[in-house]
């Protein structure tokens with residue numbers, strides 16, 4: 402994980418309408434963790450993941466910030482968090498562990514833009530692509546991922562969530 406993080410590029414923030422897409426800084430981490438919890442019925446990221454993101458999030462968390470008409474950031478609108486699982490280590494990918502957009506900002510293309518920005522960040526970091534797990538019924542996330550070039554590698558039944566999910570990959 403840390404080997405990949407060391408090679409991650411730092412593309413200039415991308416501005417699009419009233420939003421800015423960029424890599425998270427230390428001051429963003431707690432807001433990212435809070436948004437994660439908000440979108441998980443109040444359940445926080447586990448302590449190990451928080452620790453990993455606190456150390457590497459400056460390379461592996463992408464944020465979408467709402468901006469005012471002068472380009473000044475107002476608030477966190479979306480977050481896209483990456484790490485490396487065992488399977489990623491074997492397959493030389495980095496995993497999109499969570500993508501989430503605050504409900505009031507949904508449907509504005511933010512997930513799609515964060516995924517596009519993530520590709521810029523991780524291309525050249527020594528990985529061959531990005532993996533993700535998306536539930537069959539998550540139409541919005543699937544649409545955004547497919548738009549960004551993710552393809553289904555396998556479909557499986559998730560015993561924890563009791564639903565079918567897709568393992569997807571985008572190859573650079």
Ligand SMILES: CC(C)(COP(=O)(O)OP(=O)(O)OC[C@H]1O[C@@H](n2cnc3c(N)ncnc32)[C@H](O)[C@@H]1OP(=O)(O)O)[C@@H](O)C(=O)NCCC(=O)NCCS
Nearest residue numbers: 500501502507508509510511512513535540541542544545
């Ligand atoms: C899934 C999620 C990240 C999508 O974020 P977003 O910024 O709204 O996504 P985008 O606007 O980039 O793209 C979503 C697309 O799916 C469409 N969509 C969203 N929900 C839909 C639904 N229920 N049925 C059909 N289409 C849907 C949107 O209209 C949009 O398509 P369009 O651009 O053609 O209009 C966001 O809804 C979210 O945070 N959900 C809760 C957490 C979550 O499920 N995370 C994903 C885990 S894999």
